Amino acid sequence: MLDFDGTLADTFPWFTRVLPGVADRYGFRRPAAHEAESLRAMEARAVMRHLGVPLWKLPLIARHMRGLAARDAGDLAPFPGIPALLARLRAGGLALALVSSNREDVVRRVLGPGSAGLIDLHACGTALFGKARRFRAVARASGVAPDRILCLGDELRDHAAATRAGLAFGAVTWGYTRAEALAAAGPAHLFSSPEAVAAALLPGAA
Numbered sequence: 001m002l003d004f005d006g007t008l009a010d011t012f013p014w015f016t017r018v019l020p021g022v023a024d025r026y027g028f029r030r031p032a033a034h035e036a037e038s039l040r041a042m043e044a045r046a047v048m049r050h051l052g053v054p055l056w057k058l059p060l061i062a063r064h065m066r067g068l069a070a071r072d073a074g075d076l077a078p079f080p081g082i083p084a085l086l087a088r089l090r091a092g093g094l095a096l097a098l099v100s101s102n103r104e105d106v107v108r109r110v111l112g113p114g115s116a117g118l119i120d121l122h123a124c125g126t127a128l129f130g131k132a133r134r135f136r137a138v139a140r141a142s143g144v145a146p147d148r149i150l151c152l153g154d155e156l157r158d159h160a161a162a163t164r165a166g167l168a169f170g171a172v173t174w175g176y177t178r179a180e181a182l183a184a185a186g187p188a189h190l191f192s193s194p195e196a197v198a199a200a201l202l203p204g205a206a
Contacts, residue, residue: 002152003152003154004110005101006155008082008086018065026060029052040178042181045129083115094202095142101126104125123138132165135165151167153170154173154175155177156177170187170188170189170197171187171190179192
């Protein structure tokens with residue numbers, strides 16, 4: 001099970017660019033430039049408390065962010081090595097599902113038809129803190145035993161959701177959350193590159 005933002009797609013620069021306007025629109029504090037690295041070591045709920053994000057506005061904020069992502073999808077791209085990784089995983093016999101809070105049309109536009117077509121199931125539009133429930137639903141629908149499933153993501157909330165769903169988590173260090181914060185959470189795997197993912201999941205591949 002694959003996350004999208006920060007795992008497959010390099011959306012963090014876009015996020016930092018649009019966040020000030022979103023903060024002004026919905027009445028929470030803009031993060032200062034010097035706070036960026038410390039915020040990347042925090043769990044999502046802690047970040048929202050720090051910035052004073054009104055929890056009751058979360059659905060409105062999420063819908064607005066999805067709209068901005070759709071507007072700017074042409075400016076977004078997968079991380080280097082991601083198309084090759086998806087192709088290798090599928091060629092190696094792995095079933096792939098994508099679970100994301102982003103919209104499916106955005107995911108497909110950013111990945112392109114070739115890479116998006118390698119993914120068996122797109123479970124998009126997930127609530128910010130609704131991933132555990134979606135993970136469980138996708139696991140049941142797949143018919144794959146939970147101990148044969150790995151959730152791949154770049155955030156501490158992804159790790160927490162996988163744990164609640166009873167699934168293993170592989171943290172990637174090229175996305176939003178700092179590597180040391182991910183390592184401290186104790187994921188089943190800590191990946192520094194897409195190539196490392198392929199090497200771990202397809203150990204017999206050349």
